[in-house]
Amino acid sequence: MCNGYEELGILVKNGIVDKDLFLDRYSWVITGVWRATDKAVADARQDTGQAAIWDNFEYLAVLSKEWIRDHPSVYPKGMARMPLPERPPLKNP
Numbered sequence: 001m002c003n004g005y006e007e008l009g010i011l012v013k014n015g016i017v018d019k020d021l022f023l024d025r026y027s028w029v030i031t032g033v034w035r036a037t038d039k040a041v042a043d044a045r046q047d048t049g050q051a052a053i054w055d056n057f058e059y060l061a062v063l064s065k066e067w068i069r070d071h072p073s074v075y076p077k078g079m080a081r082m083p084l085p086e087r088p089p090l091k092n093p
Contacts, residue, residue, distance in 0.1 A: 002037055002054045005030065009056025012063070019063065024074055027064035034061035 008026075011017040034057070044053045075081070 001033060002041065002057050005033060005057040005060055006054050007056075009058075009060040013056060013059055023063060023067040024071075027067040027071075030060050030064040031068065034058070034064075 008017070008022070012019050012022050041054050041058070045051055
């Protein structure tokens with residue numbers, strides 16, 4: 001998984017894939033995968049002594065975190081929304 005996002009990070013970093021288009025679609029996925037793999041990334045870097053392992057994936061994770069912060073909603077302003085069924089509030093465990 002990390003290798004795949006490493007490759008995508010190279011494409012985004014070098015402008016082959018449009019950064020905004022990519023982040024609009026994948027920022028939530030990237031941040032979730034980073035959280036799920038950050039320990040493996042740390043282990044790989046420590047075990048090999050190579051701090052650059054999966055650094056393009058890390059680059060995507062940072063961009064994604066910033067994108068989510070700066071774009072809490074990507075839904076077009078002024079556009080009508082579809083009605084959703086009401087749901088009971090979530091209970092705190």
